[in-house]
Amino acid sequence: xxxxxxxxxxxxxxxxxxxxxxxxxQVGTGVVGAPECGDVMKLxxxxxxxxxxxxxxKFKTFGCGSAIASSSLATEWMxxxxxxxxxxxxxxxxxxxxSLPPVKIHCSVLAEDAIKAAVHDYxxxxxxxxxxxxxx
Amino acid sequence: MPVxxxxxxxxxxxxxxxxxxxxxxxxxxxxxxxxASSRNHAFGWAAEDAVDKARGxxxxxxxxxxxxxxxxxxxxESNNLAIKGVAEMYAQKGKHIVSAVHEHKAxxxxxxxxxxxxxxxxxxxxxxxxxxxAEQVREAxxxxxxxxxxxxxxxxxxxxxxxxxxxxxxKDKGVTFHTEATQWVGxxxxxxxxxxxxxxxxxxxxxxxxxxxxxxxxxxxxxRVRVAPLIDGGGHERGMRSGTxxxxxxxxxxxAAELCExxxxxxxxxxxxxxxxxxxxxxxxxxxAVINGHPxxxxxxxxxxxxxxxxxxxxxxxxxxxxxxxxxxxxxxxxEPSYVLKALGLGxxxxxxxxxxxxxxxxxxEEIDYTIDKVVHNVSKLLELSPLWEMVQEGxxxxxxxxxxx
Numbered sequence: 001x002x003x004x005x006x007x008x009x010x011x012x013x014x015x016x017x018x019x020x021x022x023x024x025x026q027v028g029t030g031v032v033g034a035p036e037c038g039d040v041m042k043l044x045x046x047x048x049x050x051x052x053x054x055x056x057x058k059f060k061t062f063g064c065g066s067a068i069a070s071s072s073l074a075t076e077w078m079x080x081x082x083x084x085x086x087x088x089x090x091x092x093x094x095x096x097x098x099s100l101p102p103v104k105i106h107c108s109v110l111a112e113d114a115i116k117a118a119v120h121d122y123x124x125x126x127x128x129x130x131x132x133x134x135x136x
Numbered sequence: 137m138p139v140x141x142x143x144x145x146x147x148x149x150x151x152x153x154x155x156x157x158x159x160x161x162x163x164x165x166x167x168x169x170x171x172a173s174s175r176n177h178a179f180g181w182a183a184e185d186a187v188d189k190a191r192g193x194x195x196x197x198x199x200x201x202x203x204x205x206x207x208x209x210x211x212x213e214s215n216n217l218a219i220k221g222v223a224e225m226y227a228q229k230g231k232h233i234v235s236a237v238h239e240h241k242a243x244x245x246x247x248x249x250x251x252x253x254x255x256x257x258x259x260x261x262x263x264x265x266x267x268x269x270a271e272q273v274r275e276a277x278x279x280x281x282x283x284x285x286x287x288x289x290x291x292x293x294x295x296x297x298x299x300x301x302x303x304x305x306x307k308d309k310g311v312t313f314h315t316e317a318t319q320w321v322g323x324x325x326x327x328x329x330x331x332x333x334x335x336x337x338x339x340x341x342x343x344x345x346x347x348x349x350x351x352x353x354x355x356x357x358x359x360r361v362r363v364a365p366l367i368d369g370g371g372h373e374r375g376m377r378s379g380t381x382x383x384x385x386x387x388x389x390x391x392a393a394e395l396c397e398x399x400x401x402x403x404x405x406x407x408x409x410x411x412x413x414x415x416x417x418x419x420x421x422x423x424x425a426v427i428n429g430h431p432x433x434x435x436x437x438x439x440x441x442x443x444x445x446x447x448x449x450x451x452x453x454x455x456x457x458x459x460x461x462x463x464x465x466x467x468x469x470x471x472e473p474s475y476v477l478k479a480l481g482l483g484x485x486x487x488x489x490x491x492x493x494x495x496x497x498x499x500x501x502e503e504i505d506y507t508i509d510k511v512v513h514n515v516s517k518l519l520e521l522s523p524l525w526e527m528v529q530e531g532x533x534x535x536x537x538x539x540x541x542x
Contacts, residue, residue: 038448068521
């Protein structure tokens with residue numbers, strides 16, 4: 001499997017590895033994937049409750065190099081964005097940025113799911129009403 | 137002195153050819169190019185002599201008679217010839233075959249084709265140690281069983297099945313016994329008589345010989361075993377495998393067999409020590425690492441280690457200058473964990489992160505030490521990245537987690 005230079009860079013120097021306290025009201029946590037599928041991503045955001053801006057993000061990923069790179073990139077992109085802006089990040093943007101091959105597109109889908117799950121988790125904790133969205 | 141990269145630790149996939157084998161083969165490309173079937177001139181005789189010599193070298197390695205060696209293109213063809221050939225030849229006797237779920241694909245797929253043609257198959261399952269025992273075979277044999285086919289040593293695990301005992305059971309029951317011995321022959325002492333084997337598949341390129349040439353041992357006495365050919369034509373190889381003989385390849389397999397017979401006991405001792413060094417070096421620094429399969433009934437040069445909570449492909453990427461095989465088939469673009477490891481009942485998170493290390497004649501202690509350091513460093517790094525490892529550290533049982541659909 002030939003990886004793109006950007007995937008290799010994120011894999012070798014993953015950004016924002018780590019965890020926040022998931023019970024912190026400022027923190028939203030999204031865990032997606034399953035071990036039997038070969039990918040589990042945990043994405044966490046720390047949100048400023050005044051501004052709704054994501055001030056920090058961290059991840060841990062069990063998965064291939066592309067999965068690690070997708071989640072590493074997601075944390076970089078989320079920082080400084082509002083919750084709404086973060087939810088606008090599409091898996092296709094990740095595919096493009098990392099030049100993922102077709103067999104690795106599921107990694108980007110998982111990263112998008114993780115972003116949404118982390119945002120939802122924060123909003124639920126913060127009591128922010130969220131219109132029903134297809135979350136399947 | 138720094139080790140030369142990349143390091144080759146995938147000798148179960150293929151071995152480099154021994155230079156002495158190439159030397160033996162060289163004259164037969166141009167100088168002695170004859171067709172071994174040309175009975176009426178010196179060119180043919182030279183080729184035939186070379187083929188006969190090689191037949192003797194291979195026969196000696198496995199305790200057979202030279203007439204019992206049928207040259208093929210390799211183990212896959214040998215397996216096909218043995219399995220389909222016996223099924224066709226003995227179809228009158230019955231249509232039942234006994235094999236195991238974690239055999240090589242080159243055994244599974246010919247049997248599955250027969251299954252589509254109406255054969256019934258009993259698929260034996262190993263327990264966690266990966267071994268197929270003679271008692272399992274005895275219980276599976278029926279009156280209409282025509283063939284038992286069980287590999288000698290497993291290609292992914294290196295585990296050794298109860299081969300002489302299975303041979304004895306088959307003799308006792310009067311059932312033809314085939315063993316795919318690709319990983320065994322040339323590495324470990326082989327005696328088809330003592331092991332009660334009727335048919336044995338092996339290939340040159342797993343024992344420092346050339347690719348594209350292997351053989352099938354077909355017993356001629358007590359009892360005489362017959363196989364229907366897959367390839368019809370000029371009636372070569374006693375009618376069992378037509379086609380002009382691959383003289384250069386055959387000479388190479390013969391030379392490789394002779395070298396193995398001389399050197400395999402020293403190789404086995406040296407590689408066994410290096411394998412122990414590798415296993416201890418890794419497991420002493422990584423508590424979570426698990427050696428798969430039976431602790432002692434394994435080939436001296438093969439080990440398969442699982443790294444739970446670390447994904448296989450990312451680990452392969454991290455140690456890319458070490459040529460190994462991932463127990464997970466992820467690298468071949470299918471995301472299924474290895475069926476061999478699944479057969480051992482390993483959880484999927486284990487199966488997703490297993491590496492087979494295959495040592496060989498060229499392996500050095502420096503290479504093993506480099507490999508230990510590289511694996512330990514990168515697995516530790518990936519554990520830091522792993523949400524599964526974090527959960528386990530927090531005392532969460534991963535089996536109880538509701539994972540999302542994906």
